[in-house]
Structure formats: structure tokens, C-alpha cells
Amino acid sequence: MTTPALSLENVTCTFVSRDDRTQRYTAVRDTTLTIEPGEFVSVVGPTGCGKSTLLNVSAGLLAPSTGTVRVFGAPLEGINTRAGYMFQAEALMPWRNALDNVIAGLEFRGMPGAQAVAEGEEWLRRVGLGGFGDRYPHQLSGGMRKRVSLAQTLILDPDIILMDEPFSALDVQTRQLMENEVLDLWAAKRKAVLFITHDLDEAIAMSDRVVVLSAGPGTRPIGEFNIDLPRPRDVAEVRNQPRFVELHAAIWDVLREEVLKGYAQQRKVA
Ligand SMILES: Nc1ncnc2c1ncn2[C@@H]1O[C@H](COP(=O)(O)OP(=O)(O)O)[C@@H](O)[C@H]1O
Ligand SMILES: [Mg+2]
Known part of the structure; x- marks a missing residue:
């Protein structure tokens, strides 16, 4: 078992x-x-x-x-x-762009900036948002914001x-x-x-x-x-x-x- x-x-x-x-x-x-x-x-x-x-x-x-x-x-x-969580309500930080939202958890864990950015960009690509890293939450559709949240959760593995x-x-x-x-x-x-x-x-x-x-x-x-x-x-x-x-x-x-x-x-x- x-x-x-x-x-x-x-x-x-x-x-x-x-x-x-x-x-x-x-x-x-x-x-x-x-x-x-x-x-x-x-x-x-x-x-x-x-x-x-x-x-x-x-x-x-x-x-x-x-x-x-x-x-x-x-x-x-x-x-x-x-555990990683994803809630019903929007949990993105409005003052951070998509990339910075995705890598927030890595930063809190103390990962060096360049490495965090590389992983963040990889995850944005994986959820279909390659090239959208510099957009702020209010510039993204509801579905895109959910994708950012998903990347933000899964990047922490x-x-x-x-x-x-x-x-x-x-x-x-x-x-x-x-x-x-x-x-x-x-x-x-x-x-x-x-x-x-x-x-x-x-x-x-x-x-x-x-x-x-x-x-x-x-x-x-x-x-x-x-x-x-x-x-x-x-x-x-x-x-x-x-x-x-x-x-x-x-x-x-x-x-x-x-x-x-x-x-x-x-x-x-x-
Ligand atoms: N912190 C809390 N204080 C008092 N009642 C709560 C609290 N959290 C949830 N409840 C009550 O517990 C019940 C279950 O809530 P919840 O788990 O949010 O339901 P669901 O997610 O299935 O819609 C509800 O009646 C809710 O009002
Ligand atoms: Mg509920």
C-alpha cells in the first residue's frame, strides 16, 4: 500500500x-x-x-x-x-505584470532573479501566454488571468x-x-x-x-x-x-x- x-x-x-x-x-x-x-x-x-x-x-x-x-x-x-492552491477568486497581484505574478513564489523562495525569469517565461509558454509576460492583469481576459494563476501555482511544482x-x-x-x-x-x-x-x-x-x-x-x-x-x-x-x-x-x-x-x-x- x-x-x-x-x-x-x-x-x-x-x-x-x-x-x-x-x-x-x-x-x-x-x-x-x-x-x-x-x-x-x-x-x-x-x-x-x-x-x-x-x-x-x-x-x-x-x-x-x-x-x-x-x-x-x-x-x-x-x-x-x-500543496499549491488555486481559488475561485482572482488572486493575481494587480501591480505586477503576468511574468512577475508567475514568478512571485519562486522569488519568495529566494531563487535568483534570472533563473526565476527563465522559468517564468517557460511556464507562460506552457499555458499559452508566451509573449504576454509584460501585460498587467487588467490587460488580460478572464481566461488569460486564469492561465497566469495556473502557471503561478504549477511553477512551484x-x-x-x-x-x-x-x-x-x-x-x-x-x-x-x-x-x-x-x-x-x-x-x-x-x-x-x-x-x-x-x-x-x-x-x-x-x-x-x-x-x-x-x-x-x-x-x-x-x-x-x-x-x-x-x-x-x-x-x-x-x-x-x-x-x-x-x-x-x-x-x-x-x-x-x-x-x-x-x-x-x-x-x-x-
Ligand atoms: N469562517 C467561517 N465562519 C462561520 N461560518 C463559516 C465559515 N466558513 C464557512 N462557514 C459556513 O460553513 C458552510 C460551508 O461553507 P463553504 O465551505 O464555503 O461551502 P461551499 O464551498 O461548499 O459553498 C456555510 O454555511 C458557511 O456559511
Ligand atoms: Mg466554496
């Missing part, structure tokens, strides 16, 4: 309400989730169920109330330095890649291009990926395994599906395969009710 790249063991996350300190909300309850080295795992679940909470726990940005997180077998304390709905703000075509790009880059390096999404099609098209979360409070995994579609995959084309349709139906069968519960809760809160 190999040591998992990432494992969450009986993780529970309880928050104290900001408005009323006596109120507690348990977002995630008793969740166990393992990702093997090289495995691409997606977690799907209704909006507000606790997906980002699980990602933040995996990144070491949030300590679970109870339970353990292990990174290649070692208990995680503080920030997960083996993390063993674990954590992505929280990274492409949800993009139009469908750009999104599919980005998804294919991520799959190509992943195939070359085979890192462990935890990919959070509320989009089941995206989850199936990208992953080796899809984990379904229940609606909150007390979210936990309620289904797990191996995605036995052949690779390499084109995310747009794979959707037409009969096996994709079959998997989609099976997973949606588990997810549908949770999505409805999730909507009901959001309406109560609103």
Missing part, C-alpha cells in the same frame, strides 16, 4: 457564529477522504455545503475542530507546504494541487480549454489533485474519482464513484460517451436530493 498524498481522517469543522457567539454551526462532520499520489479526485456538493471548508483544511489554512489531516503520512501542522472551483467564472468554451490544459499538464506530472466543483459534468470529465458531499449542516461524503473513462480525455468530447452518460446518471441520482436540500437552506438563510 502506498502512503496517501493527502488524507482527512474524521474531520469535523465547527464555526462560531459571527453575530451570536453562543451559536455554533457544524459545516463538516466526521469526514474521511483520501487522495493517492497521482490521483485526480473531485469533490462535488451543493453550494454552501462545506467544499471550500474541506479545501481550506487540506491547505492548512483552517485547523479542523476534531480529526486529523495527513500529508504523505505526516500530520499537518500549519500551512500545507507540499507542488506534490498536491488544490483547486476550488477555479473555472466557474469563465464562459463555457474558455472553461473547456482550461480544463483540457489542466488535464494535459497533470498527465505530464501526475500530481495528486483535489478539485472542488459544483459542476458534475466537469467533475466526471476531469477525474479518476468523484466524491459526493451531502447538503449541510454536518456535510459528509455520501457517495464515491470511480471514473473509468479512458485517458487522455477531451472534456468536451468525453461527455458524449455512453459511459459518461451512465456515470452521470448514477452520480446525479445521489447528488440531486442534496442539491434540493441545499437550495432550500440557502432560501432559509436569504
Whole structure:
């Protein structure tokens, strides 16, 4: 047996309400989730169920109330330095051009400037932005900014890649291009990926395994599906395969009710 790249063991996350300190909300309850080295795992679940909470726990940005997180077998304390993250929100520094954004992490690590620039330019080429290094974020399209973020994350060569709905703000075509790009880059390096999404099609098209979360409070995994579609995959084309349709139906069968519960809760809160 190999040591998992990432494992969450009986993780529970309880928050104290900001408005009323006596109120507690348990977002995630008793969740166990393992990702093997090289495995691409997606977690799907209704909006507000606790997906980002699980990602933040995996990144070491949030300590679970109870339970353990292990990174290649070692208990995680503080920030997960083996992981790179890509979040839904824009995380580029507006005062730095694309190249300087891409190499920011290398600079923080103390890599000499010339070497960092050479690696940064190589990564910009790899994500299809060769020649765009001197553009500032506001001079780039949404898809291009995502490419810069991707290069910024992958240039550090993390063993674990954590992505929280990274492409949800993009139009469908750009999104599919980005998804294919991520799959190509992943195939070359085979890192462990935890990919959070509320989009089941995206989850199936990208992953080796899809984990379904229940609606909150007390979210936990309620289904797990191996995605036995052949690779390499084109995310747009794979959707037409009969096996994709079959998997989609099976997973949606588990997810549908949770999505409805999730909507009901959001309406109560609103
Ligand atoms: N820091 C926090 N303090 C209080 N409640 C929080 C905090 N972070 C998340 N929550 C609550 O936990 C639940 C899950 O949030 P989140 O993980 O962001 O959901 P998702 O990413 O699945 O949409 C939500 O009800 C949210 O309001
Ligand atoms: Mg979220």
C-alpha cells in the first residue's frame, strides 16, 4: 500500500457564529477522504455545503475542530507546504505584470532573479501566454488571468494541487480549454489533485474519482464513484460517451436530493 498524498481522517469543522457567539454551526462532520499520489479526485456538493471548508483544511489554512489531516503520512501542522492552491477568486497581484505574478513564489523562495525569469517565461509558454509576460492583469481576459494563476501555482511544482472551483467564472468554451490544459499538464506530472466543483459534468470529465458531499449542516461524503473513462480525455468530447452518460446518471441520482436540500437552506438563510 502506498502512503496517501493527502488524507482527512474524521474531520469535523465547527464555526462560531459571527453575530451570536453562543451559536455554533457544524459545516463538516466526521469526514474521511483520501487522495493517492497521482490521483485526480473531485469533490462535488451543493453550494454552501462545506467544499471550500474541506479545501481550506487540506491547505492548512483552517485547523479542523476534531480529526486529523495527513500529508504523505505526516500530520499537518500549519500551512500545507507540499500543496499549491488555486481559488475561485482572482488572486493575481494587480501591480505586477503576468511574468512577475508567475514568478512571485519562486522569488519568495529566494531563487535568483534570472533563473526565476527563465522559468517564468517557460511556464507562460506552457499555458499559452508566451509573449504576454509584460501585460498587467487588467490587460488580460478572464481566461488569460486564469492561465497566469495556473502557471503561478504549477511553477512551484507542488506534490498536491488544490483547486476550488477555479473555472466557474469563465464562459463555457474558455472553461473547456482550461480544463483540457489542466488535464494535459497533470498527465505530464501526475500530481495528486483535489478539485472542488459544483459542476458534475466537469467533475466526471476531469477525474479518476468523484466524491459526493451531502447538503449541510454536518456535510459528509455520501457517495464515491470511480471514473473509468479512458485517458487522455477531451472534456468536451468525453461527455458524449455512453459511459459518461451512465456515470452521470448514477452520480446525479445521489447528488440531486442534496442539491434540493441545499437550495432550500440557502432560501432559509436569504
Ligand atoms: N469562517 C467561517 N465562519 C462561520 N461560518 C463559516 C465559515 N466558513 C464557512 N462557514 C459556513 O460553513 C458552510 C460551508 O461553507 P463553504 O465551505 O464555503 O461551502 P461551499 O464551498 O461548499 O459553498 C456555510 O454555511 C458557511 O456559511
Ligand atoms: Mg466554496
